[in-house]
Amino acid sequence: MPYSQIKQQLLTFLAAEQVSDNDIIRTQHGQDESYHEPALPDLVVFPRTTTEVSEILKLADTYKVPVIPFGRGSSLEGHIIPYDGGISIDFNEMNAILAIEPENLLVKVQPGVTRMQLNQALKKHGLFFSVDPGADATLGGMAATNASGTTAVRYGVMRDQVRDLEVVLANGEVIHTGNSAAKSSSGLHLNGLFVGSEGILGCITELTLRVYGIPEHEVAGRAVFASTDVAVQAVTAIKQAGIPIGRVEFVDPASIRAVNHYSDTEYPEQPTLFLEFHGNEAGLQQDIDFATEILQDFGCDQIQFEKDTAARNQLWNARHNLAYAFIHANPGKKLMSTDVCVPINELANAIEFARKELEAMNLIGGITGHVGDGNFHAILMFDLQDAEEMARAKAYNKKIVEFALAVGGTCTGEHGVGVGKMEYQQQEHGNALAVMKAIKLALDPNNILNPNKLI
Known part of the structure; x- marks a missing residue:
């Protein structure tokens, strides 16, 4: 059935402003924050109730029309890009x-x-x-x-x-x-x-x-090391000691350099941990003192803690703005943010491998990660119009994914699969992938729900 007729059927239970085939609206729903090629949906709908979503899916299933759920479009692996056309369901009006x-x-x-x-x-x-x-x-x-x-x-x-x-x-x-x-x-x-x-x-x-x-008190800290290996070892020791750390992030020297330039900070350009501790005042100080001893045991070059809310926020803003720091420093280039997750005992090796390959392949970028749970990110900047550079970026992504899988890790710790990590699903899951496909077939026999993603 032509989409003009599907639109008319949608308008029998949705208001006119809830259904759009406007090119600007379709463009907004045809891309995410990733480097993956955009593609436009045929229609965008804005449901307000579960009943409306149910009716949309009944209609789509009857006519075998693809349906792609859409939130804010902030995904990083092409999850919401409608390569098969169809209906993009924007849930932003269901926000109660x-x-x-x-x-x-x-x-x-x-x-x-x-x-x-x-x-x-x-x-x-x-x-x-x-x-x-x-x-x-x-x-x-x-x-x-x-x-x-x-x-x-x-x-x-x-x-x-x-x-x-x-x-x-x-x-x-x-x-x-x-x-x-x-x-x-x-x-x-x-x-x-x-x-x-x-x-x-x-x-x-x-x-x-x-x-x-909400924790009674929060204290943020920054610890600087001579090498990645000892920084990661220090985190492992803190966790083994049972210290209830709230956050712990690793940032490599190249990323610190980008942060300093963007955020007007003067952090030493060395492997750095950003930490945060949550708790009551008495217990928190004990945790910080114990963690400080451990950090010093691992040769930490510099430790600084911030209790003041403004100073703490400045510290974490520097970390959260890392992607923008790279974008600002590389006008005209596109950001690729990829992630893997490995067992903690392999994390230092994985980060060192990622750093060396980044340099060997002559790519601009940095390494950062949630080292407390073995998850790290490679941030790359490349020219979308330069086919050779784009190929190098994708080859680099493949190298770090295959390293992670080889040591018992996963191709993605938090970004998800979308279209960007689909090629690694068989390698990671083996026969279990067939089970996933069977579940998909049982729940969605007409393959209308976000087709050709994940599996």
Whole structure:
């Protein structure tokens, strides 16, 4: 059926402003923050209720029209790019915080709520939502990609926060994947199945999430080392000592150089750890003192802690603005941010390998990572119009992924698969990939949900 007719059918249950075939709107929904080639959807719809999402999917399934869920477009592996055309479902109008339950440490939200919007609402209850991927992404999108970030070392990733999801399946059926209880031994773990499924199994229309009490005190620190190896070893020792660290990030010298230029800081251009400790005042000081001893045992050249909120924010802004620092320093080039995750005992080797290959392949970039959980990122800058340079960037990405897989790691710790990491799925999962495909076929027999992504 032509999309003009599908549009007319959509308009039988959606308002005129909820359906668009405008070229500008389609362009906005045809790209994400990645380097992957854009492609336009045929239509963009803006549902406001679960019932509307259900009706959209029923219509799409009947006519075998691709459907691509869309949050803020901040993904990094082409997840939301509609290479097969179809309908882009933009969830930004489903942005209500439905319930805050301080006594249960739970919230219930629609998928278009962003993490900053949620944290603003939680603040007056003395609560916060822990997952911080950097971008102000929607919670639906964060669940779809199993987002992570700087605080995962203490609080876990998105999958650890989800108690229940309301999901609309390909045929329009609405299901719940969990409940509000703290634990359950009943049935298969559907939360774990749908979180990280990148829109290929269903559309998330509601989330019940864990939240946490805002720590009484937070202290940020910066520790400078002579080498990557000892910096990573120091982090491992801190974790082994049982110190409840809130964040710990590694930043390599090239990235520190970019940060200094962009943020007007004067940090030593050496391997550096950015750390943060959360807790009550008395216990926190003990943690900091113990961590300082460990850092010094590993030959830390310089340690500086910041208790003042403004100084602490400046420290973390430098880390969070790292991508913008590289973009600012390389006008005309496109950013590629890729990530892998390896066992902690392989992390130093993996980072050193990534750094040496970056230099050997004559690419501009830096290495940074959530070293507390073995996840690191390579940030590359290259010219999209230079086919040879782009080929080198992709070859570099392949090298670090294959290194990670060879030591028992994964091709992506938090960015997700999308289209950028699909070629590594067989190598990583083996026969389990066939199980994933069977689940996809069972839930989406007409392959309308974000086709040709993830698997």
